[in-house]
Amino acid sequence: MSIAFVNGRRYVTGVGTRPGGVAVRNGRIVAVGPDSDVVDAAGPAAEIVDAGGGLISPAFGDAHLHPIVGGMELGQCHLDHCTSAEECLEAIAAYAADHPDEAWILGGGWSMGHFPGGTPHKSLLDRLVPDRPVFLRNRDHHGAWANSRALEIAGIDANTADPRDGRIERDPDGSPAGTLHEGAAHLVTKVAPPPTRHGLRQGLLRGQEHCLAQGITQWQDALLRVMGPGLDAMDVYVDALADGGLKARVTGALWWDRDRGPDQIADLVARRERARGHDDRGDDDRGQDDLFRADAVKIMLDGVAENFTASLSRPYRDRCGHETGNRGLSFIDRGVLGDVVATVDAHGFQAHFHAIGDQAVTDALDAVAHARRVNGSSGIRHHVAHLQIVRPEDVPRFARLGAVANIQPLWARYDPQMTELTIPFLDPALVDRQYPFLDLHRAGAVLAGGSDWPVSSASPLEGMHVAVNRTAEHAPSDTEPFIPRQRLPLVVAWDAYTHGVAHLNSRERQTGRLEPGYLADLVLLDRDPFLGPRHEIAETVVVSTWLGGRCVYRRE
Numbered sequence: 423m424s425i426a427f428v429n430g431r432r433y434v435t436g437v438g439t440r441p442g443g444v445a446v447r448n449g450r451i452v453a454v455g456p457d458s459d460v461v462d463a464a465g466p467a468a469e470i471v472d473a474g475g476g477l478i479s480p481a482f483g484d485a486h487l488h489p490i491v492g493g494m495e496l497g498q499c500h501l502d503h504c505t506s507a508e509e510c511l512e513a514i515a516a517y518a519a520d521h522p523d524e525a526w527i528l529g530g531g532w533s534m535g536h537f538p539g540g541t542p543h544k545s546l547l548d549r550l551v552p553d554r555p556v557f558l559r560n561r562d563h564h565g566a567w568a569n570s571r572a573l574e575i576a577g578i579d580a581n582t583a584d585p586r587d588g589r590i591e592r593d594p595d596g597s598p599a600g601t602l603h604e605g606a607a608h609l610v611t612k613v614a615p616p617p618t619r620h621g622l623r624q625g626l627l628r629g630q631e632h633c634l635a636q637g638i639t640q641w642q643d644a645l646l647r648v649m650g651p652g653l654d655a656m657d658v659y660v661d662a663l664a665d666g667g668l669k670a671r672v673t674g675a676l677w678w679d680r681d682r683g684p685d686q687i688a689d690l691v692a693r694r695e696r697a698r699g700h701d702d703r704g705d706d707d708r709g710q711d712d713l714f715r716a717d718a719v720k721i722m723l724d725g726v727a728e729n730f731t732a733s734l735s736r737p738y739r740d741r742c743g744h745e746t747g748n749r750g751l752s753f754i755d756r757g758v759l760g761d762v763v764a765t766v767d768a769h770g771f772q773a774h775f776h777a778i779g780d781q782a783v784t785d786a787l788d789a790v791a792h793a794r795r796v797n798g799s800s801g802i803r804h805h806v807a808h809l810q811i812v813r814p815e816d817v818p819r820f821a822r823l824g825a826v827a828n829i830q831p832l833w834a835r836y837d838p839q840m841t842e843l844t845i846p847f848l849d850p851a852l853v854d855r856q857y858p859f860l861d862l863h864r865a866g867a868v869l870a871g872g873s874d875w876p877v878s879s880a881s882p883l884e885g886m887h888v889a890v891n892r893t894a895e896h897a898p899s900d901t902e903p904f905i906p907r908q909r910l911p912l913v914v915a916w917d918a919y920t921h922g923v924a925h926l927n928s929r930e931r932q933t934g935r936l937e938p939g940y941l942a943d944l945v946l947l948d949r950d951p952f953l954g955p956r957h958e959i960a961e962t963v964v965v966s967t968w969l970g971g972r973c974v975y976r977r978e
Contacts, residue, residue: 588608671933678720
């Protein structure tokens with residue numbers, strides 16, 4: 423099958439956009455350049471795709487994504503669209519009324535910024551659903567909101583101690599108030615109905631459809647864990663690959679269980695081999711068939727700043743600006759972490775760190791440095807995700823260690839979560855160190871863009887908009903930017919969401935560029951955002967998405 427994309431502009435990695443088109447044969451790019459050359463290269467039987475003056479780009483990637491969870495939430499009590507506490511309550515009431523036979527009301531997506539202190543009370547849910555348990559994850563999935571019935575079933579009362587890796591919000595008498603942070607949420611999840619394999623499969627398909635509509639054909643699933651006997655989220659991908667349902671290139675990050683020791687590496691290796699099946703070909707030979715791998719390990723180091731669990735080098739402040747004794751949580755002792763990463767590295771896995779606070783970032787880089795000393799330079803591309811606060815002295819270490827900066831640009835703007843729940847509680851010296859994307863780029867770090875969807879919008883165009891403007895997507899042009907000296911040039915942000923993700927996933931010789939020989943993973947956009955004002959980047963619309971020369975999404 424041959425295709426000629428004409429009458430548009432094309433993206434050139436590291437350069438920007440140029441007039442011209444793209445020719446595709448048998449799933450690979452065979453020519454780029456003037457339309458006449460492209461049509462000739464595609465051949466007389468080629469399908470002609472008129473770009474309508476829009477931009478032809480390498481398809482986008484996402485370096486940190488949760489499509490199964492996001493897709494499942496789309497089918498549950500979904501609150502991501504709500505813009506206030508009132509809208510959340512209305513949506514919960516409507517869902518409960520529409521689903522009278524559901525034993526539990528499950529879902530999530532509520533924003534901490536919509537509730538005082540970011541901690542909604544159980545009584546709000548009790549008034550809506552008094553007779554059934556309700557358990558709703560917040561938007562960042564580092565906390566949850568439960569009603570009295572769910573807390574009762576979980577056995578959480580005034581005598582329940584906080585778990586080592588979490589915190590129970592409490593009323594003055596010590597009884598649970600309804601918000602559960604980090605590991606405290608697991609006290610409820612372990613008694614809630616577990617997902618089914620069918621439910622996980624439907625979640626993946628819904629999540630995949632959502633991502634393809636954003637122009638994304640490649641991602642790293644940041645959390646594939648065993649959820650119970652015979653229920654491994656990784657197998658949902660294996661099933662979809664086997665029956666042709668998978669329409670993206672995916673690297674899975676297998677969960678490192680912080681409550682187990684290094685012996686779990688044998689289980690991780692066995693799961694990786696199950697994902698590989700019997701295909702012993704190298705990555706370059708697999709080409710079009712290279713749709714799923716499980717070559718990464720997710721290592722969770724800390725929580726998030728807005729609930730005071732991100733691991734910081736300086737103590738959090740209280741509401742009056744005074745130092746507290748709290749520096750957040752470190753989920754894995756840093757004395758152990760180096761050996762964990764050395765073990766992961768020695769077995770050929772890529773470490774995918776969650777690190778929000780500056781201490782967590784330091785701990786991750788120290789662990790990578792330890793692995794390099796112990797194992798030598800393996801060439802494995804370990805990466806640190808989120809990077810909300812980074813010490814200046816750690817910025818150049820990314821390039822030195824070959825660690826990829828896995829960034830979620832959409833968070834680098836003023837919003838209630840930042841202005842009301844984060845900045846007032848940080849040491850002033852840390853506030854200006856948030857999301858230092860330009861510093862990382864200038865220091866030679868490879869940037870890979872991601873969204874953390876469903877934590878925030880999956881749209882790479884919205885992520886790039888914030889990376890370039892440091893203001894919210896669709897905000898007026900005169901909106902105050904957040905730490906504007908860290909704005910990225912658009913070409914750097916574009917590379918992060920295309921070549922950068924391909925590099926992170928070790929697919930950079932196959933995808934992420936519009937060059938002859940590369941797989942025809944493309945996105946067609948309705949305009950060239952490089953030609954317009956930078957505050958209009960997020961107005962760009964995905965027209966169609968292509969995987970290996972096949973159209974997998976087309977705007978209605």
